[in-house]
Amino acid sequence: MDGTIAATSKTDARGKQKDKSPRLRKRSGFVFILPWFIGFLCFTAGPMLFSLVMSFMNWDYMQNMTFVGFANYVKAFTQDPFFFPSIRRTLHFTAFAVPIQVVLGILIANLFNKKLKGKKVFRALVYLPCVLSGAIYGLVWNNMLNTDFGVFNYFIQALGGEKVEWLADPKITIWALIMTAIWAAGMPMILFLGAMQNIPDHYYEAAEIDGAGGFRQFFSITLPMITPTILFVIILQLISSFTVMAQVLALTGGGPAKATYLYSLLVYENAFKYMKMGYASALSWIMFLIVMGITIVLFLSSRKWVYYEEKGGNI
Amino acid sequence: MRAKTISSVGNYVLAVVICAVFVFPIYWVFNKAFTPLDAINAYPPSFFPTPPTGANIAEAFQEGNIGRYILNTCVIVGLTILGSVLSCSLVAYGFARLKFRAKNALFLVLLATMMIPFDVTIVPQFILFTKIHWTNTYLPLIVPTFFCGFQGAFFVFLMRQFIMGIPLSLDEAAEIDGCNRLQTFTKIIFPMMKPVIAAVVIYQFMYAWNDFLYPLIYLDDFKNYTLTLGIYLMRTPYITPWGPMMGAAGLASLVPVTVFFLTQEKLLGGLQTSGMKN
Known part of the structure; x- marks a missing residue:
């Protein structure tokens, strides 16, 4: 992964004089915040979404999930x-x-x-x-x-x-x-x-x-x-x-x-x-x-x- | 003049009283940690261990397996510090210096994650980590820190503020010298971040050392317990072994209290500025 970062950024640095290639620049910036973004998806947003779905399920962890609508809330x-x-x-x-x-x-x-x-x-x-x-x-x-x-x-x-x-x-x-x-x-x-x-x-x-x-x-x-x-x-x-x-x-x-x-x-x-x-x-x-x-x-x-x-x- | 002196003496007295009240619970941990076992439940309680004894701490090591728990805790503390510093500094650099689509919106999302009660994420996280067989290992406690987990959003915020205070001309000079973004970060910015990295190291240390709920949920085998979890589980519904428990609690408190006093200026200074963000 480090290689890709270096490669994209190098193109950036060199390309600065001739071709600014803004799209590439923008993407390489995003690469730096990827650790947070992946963590956000895997440990926060994903689990929250999953828990929202789960709140409409009956699941005692061993058996299969069954959809129960608002029964848990009720x-x-x-x-x-x-x-x-x-x-x-x-x-x-x-x-x-x-x-x-x-x-x-x-x-x-x-x-x-x-x-x-x-x-x-x-x-x-x-x-x-x-x-x-x-x-x-x-x-x-x-x-x-x-x-x-x-x-x-x-x-x-x-x-x-x-x-x-x-x-x-x-x-x-x-x-x-x-x-x-x-x-x-x-x-x-x-x-x-x-x-x-x-x-x-x-x-x-x-x-x-x-x-x-x-x-x-x-x-x-x-x-x-x-x-x-x-x-x-x-x-x-x-x-x-x-x-x-x-x-x-x-x-x-x-x-x-x-x-x-x-x-x-x-x-x-x-x-x-x-x-x-x-x-x-x-x-x-x-x-x-x-x-x-x-x-x-x-x-x-x-x-x-x-x-x-x-x-x-x-x- | 005179009224002023009186009021300033009054302020001192008040400050000392307030501090005495706030320090008392911590004093009490250490007092009990060194109180001989036969006097530990005495009434009226003694305010000073007479004579001070190391027997409680020794028993905590022998009976309570505390040595092992301290070692476990140190492993977790060390790796989470590594994870937090690496991931958060990189992300902070991205947010402070680079341009990409939806940057401001993403930063707001990052700040908003600090507001989510952990109850909402802890259940699905537990299921996730159980499914991939990470329970009873340290992975659920460590791996998220490599992705700015736990306190990561706060660390990113602190580090971003710090980087934004570094003159942009340094980055430009590095770029002219042929550094790419990653090199600018590793060679120029990261070495300059020492003060804020130190703060993050201390915060993460405190957090991982004191963490109780995540170890409670993820660790089943007593060989893997962390210090706080081990102390908590010394107690049974019928017996509270106050001697070794308070001895171990004294040890568990001594470390953060010492670190805090050595670094309080940096730590509290960082907190103070973070409160000004509104």
């Missing part, structure tokens, strides 16, 4: 007792985890954006939980939230509270899961900090001359200027919290009494535990459509609240 909405509860739990988790991560990310970034010595160290420390594996992270939280010997209950008792059954009480566990998601605010923080450092200083200088205080500057300059990043971060965190799995498996395994059985676990178990590939495909497409729907709504609403500079964004 089953999800009408028969599967875990479908709506797992969607509700996922929305519950997302509705709390994402806003908390975004707000905390903005507030911490704003703090670190001030003239603070050693802010690179602070920045790194807040990001630190993000470099752990989700599985290890879930495991550590499992230890820290243990009812009998967990350090969290020790803190609560030290402050005069009662021991909490973080991972044993179905009503509480989803909140424990949301709480552990707070420590993922490092990633949004980094992105917001980048956006804030990009705001020209003279905006703040002008505001200072006009007598605007810290709060006013934050709400009138900082916040509007980082709205494009806010949109980007919300979408990123939305997708990651909809698909959260490693932490949940390691922290709760979906329990107790399915209290943290999130939608991604439902897909995972149907596919890899019960080998219901057709049904799992339908479930994953439902999730895809939900995520896409929310993303599109966010994009449409962004015209109202996201500030774009006159020049227009360049990707």
